[in-house]
Amino acid sequence: MSIPTQPITLTVNGKATGPVQVPEGLMMIDFLHEYLGLTGSRLGCGQGVCHACVVIVDKPDGSSEEVRTCITGTNFFKDKKVRTIEGHAQRNEKGEVVALSPIQQKFLEHYSFQCGYCTPGFVNAATVLLENLKRQPIARAQLESTITAGLNDHICRCTGYVRYFEAVKEVVLQTPGLLKEGK
Numbered sequence: 001m002s003i004p005t006q007p008i009t010l011t012v013n014g015k016a017t018g019p020v021q022v023p024e025g026l027m028m029i030d031f032l033h034e035y036l037g038l039t040g041s042r043l044g045c046g047q048g049v050c051h052a053c054v055v056i057v058d059k060p061d062g063s064s065e066e067v068r069t070c071i072t073g074t075n076f077f078k079d080k081k082v083r084t085i086e087g088h089a090q091r092n093e094k095g096e097v098v099a100l101s102p103i104q105q106k107f108l109e110h111y112s113f114q115c116g117y118c119t120p121g122f123v124n125a126a127t128v129l130l131e132n133l134k135r136q137p138i139a140r141a142q143l144e145s146t147i148t149a150g151l152n153d154h155i156c157r158c159t160g161y162v163r164y165f166e167a168v169k170e171v172v173l174q175t176p177g178l179l180k181e182g183k
């Protein structure tokens with residue numbers, strides 16, 4: 001008996017990918033790891049709880065969202081635009097990292113992580129949060145609660161979250177246009 005397969009075509013980190021034949025029901029994290037060699041998305045709980053495995057999906061309306069790849073099959077991502085942790089830093093023509101994203105850089109400066117297993121998920125969550133604020137700036141008074149809500153689903157077993165929180169707050173405060181003027 002052979003396992004039924006289906007073709008998947010999508011865009012990953014700006015690169016057209018596929019069509020690739022994959023087993024029906026293949027979870028996205030396995031596709032990223034085993035078919036594309038993108039192993040930065042972390043398999044933590046495997047049950048949709050810890051959010052270590054999230055990627056970013058760019059939606060046609062210009063908004064972005066996190067999607068858990070351990071509980072979401074490849075079929076969901078068909079023809080979608082996906083960003084993984086490998087797509088955040090700027091790279092030169094040889095593929096070498098030449099600059100981290102502002103969030104990645106600030107996580108480093110704040111020593112936000114220890115083992116780093118949860119970090120790809122936090123980078124994606126914070127990036128989506130920043131992108132939401134670019135589209136819909138908030139009042140300064142809402143900043144702390146908005147960051148808490150944006151990172152809330154992500155579990156870190158090492159650090160206690162404060163350094164992630166402080167790093168994201170600093171990026172928001174240093175990035176023009178994310179907060180409403182004078183509020």
Ligand code: FES
Nearest residue numbers: 044045046051070
């Ligand atoms: S590994 Fe996907 S939510 Fe934990």
Ligand code: FES
Nearest residue numbers: 114116156157158
């Ligand atoms: S830094 Fe180890 S789980 Fe978050």
